[in-house]
Amino acid sequence: xxxxxxxxxxxxxxxxxxxxxxxxxxxxxxxxxxxxxxxxxxxxxxxxxxxxxxxxxxxxxxxxxxxxxxxxxxxxxxxxxxxxxxxxxxxxxxxxxxxxxxxxxxxxxxxxxxxxxxxxxxxxxxxxxxxxxxxxxxxxxxxxxxxxxxxxxxxxxxxxxxxxxxxxxxxxxxxxxxxxxxxxxxxxxx
Amino acid sequence: xxxxxxxxxxxxxxxxxxxxxxxxxxxxxxxxxxxxxxxxxxxxxxxxxxxxxxxxxxxxxxxxxxxxxxxxxxxxxxxxxxxxxxxxxxxxxxxxxxxxxxxxxxxxxxxxxxxxxxxxxxxxxxxxxxxxxxxxxxxxxxxxxxxxxxxxxxxxxxxxxxxxxxxxxxxxxxxxxxxxxxxxxxxxxxxxxxxxxxxxxxxxxxxxxxxxxxxxxxxxxxxxxxxxxxxxxxxxxxxxxxxxxxxxxxxxxxxxxxxxx
Numbered sequence: 001x002x003x004x005x006x007x008x009x010x011x012x013x014x015x016x017x018x019x020x021x022x023x024x025x026x027x028x029x030x031x032x033x034x035x036x037x038x039x040x041x042x043x044x045x046x047x048x049x050x051x052x053x054x055x056x057x058x059x060x061x062x063x064x065x066x067x068x069x070x071x072x073x074x075x076x077x078x079x080x081x082x083x084x085x086x087x088x089x090x091x092x093x094x095x096x097x098x099x100x101x102x103x104x105x106x107x108x109x110x111x112x113x114x115x116x117x118x119x120x121x122x123x124x125x126x127x128x129x130x131x132x133x134x135x136x137x138x139x140x141x142x143x144x145x146x147x148x149x150x151x152x153x154x155x156x157x158x159x160x161x162x163x164x165x166x167x168x169x170x171x172x173x174x175x176x177x178x179x180x181x182x183x184x185x186x187x188x189x190x
Numbered sequence: 191x192x193x194x195x196x197x198x199x200x201x202x203x204x205x206x207x208x209x210x211x212x213x214x215x216x217x218x219x220x221x222x223x224x225x226x227x228x229x230x231x232x233x234x235x236x237x238x239x240x241x242x243x244x245x246x247x248x249x250x251x252x253x254x255x256x257x258x259x260x261x262x263x264x265x266x267x268x269x270x271x272x273x274x275x276x277x278x279x280x281x282x283x284x285x286x287x288x289x290x291x292x293x294x295x296x297x298x299x300x301x302x303x304x305x306x307x308x309x310x311x312x313x314x315x316x317x318x319x320x321x322x323x324x325x326x327x328x329x330x331x332x333x334x335x336x337x338x339x340x341x342x343x344x345x346x347x348x349x350x351x352x353x354x355x356x357x358x359x360x361x362x363x364x365x366x367x368x369x370x371x372x373x374x375x376x377x378x379x380x381x382x383x384x385x386x387x388x389x390x391x392x393x394x395x396x397x398x399x400x401x402x403x404x405x406x407x408x409x410x411x412x413x414x415x416x417x418x419x420x421x422x423x424x425x426x427x428x429x430x431x432x433x434x435x436x437x438x439x440x441x442x443x444x445x446x447x448x449x450x451x
Binding site for chain 1: 191194195198199201202203204205206207208209210211212214215216218219220222223224226227
């Protein structure tokens, strides 16, 4: 999408729910996927995705174009939501399905979560790696996820996080170094 | 490091889709959007209202308050220009203390300016009894003046002396109480000649009177919680004295020689 088109889309989305619906349809899956890969917890990913889009909607009315794409803007909100959750929790903890049940009343959604959780548990390699990534500082978790799971370019990550590309490159490098150390420690133990 | 990058890239990532949740969230977001839309539709209507509110207040002030102040100032100017009022101001040191507007008329209350007084100090204080000649009537034994200014004709319609009995009348019991208080006071017997006789007993006007709107009328009212006082006037051998009694405290507060008859 061109910058001009996106600008127009946001402008229309402020007044038109259908246009906002279009933005949601386009970005729901990438944002949910990103949050899921950050948290490795379906119920939590749902909650944080809902918070991300609600925040986006509320801020849409105040949205001023600053050469940030809608995608980058949504990823930024999602990142803030996830990191804020980590800060409040002082380290990642799995949210039980019981807690998720309180947040969702639709039986279909609950069944869906249960099935998705089972599906997620099959991704053993990912979960093992995620366990190690989760030990990193949130800023390192963010850059690793965006770069290697979401396949974002350094320039895109820089736009999402509002930092210079050089800073992002350095952060990725430090994050990988720390992750490598953690994985090596794990291998030594085994 | 390159090996680690390769490893991370090769790991299969969860690609989970939640259609029910996606639809439920969309519904919630659209509902929220409608709520916000309503709020923001009202906002542009409120904005000019909020901007125009101070202007409206200024206009109301301009229409209601400023002309009132202007009218009061004009009435005061008219009253002060009147020769009778000018004379009272010069000779008896009266000052405007209150003003009220009613039916194109301004009611101005003039009262003698307060001066420090020594109790039981016998002096000729003319200001306690005003005897001023006017064109229509003679102002006698007054302590204040009410001037009514006709704002349409731009002149002083009337000048009335304010009498205590009109504002704070005395009951017969109060008059009796005054007599009892002065009779008990030994100092009075030393100062006043034995030949004195009571000329009259009248209520003393409170020093701070005010104008009060009652319906369509403007009335002179005493201040709230004032202490009622009475004056007893004595005469003897062509001389006159005034003794002021505080009825609440039941004691003499002032004795004055008020001049010759």
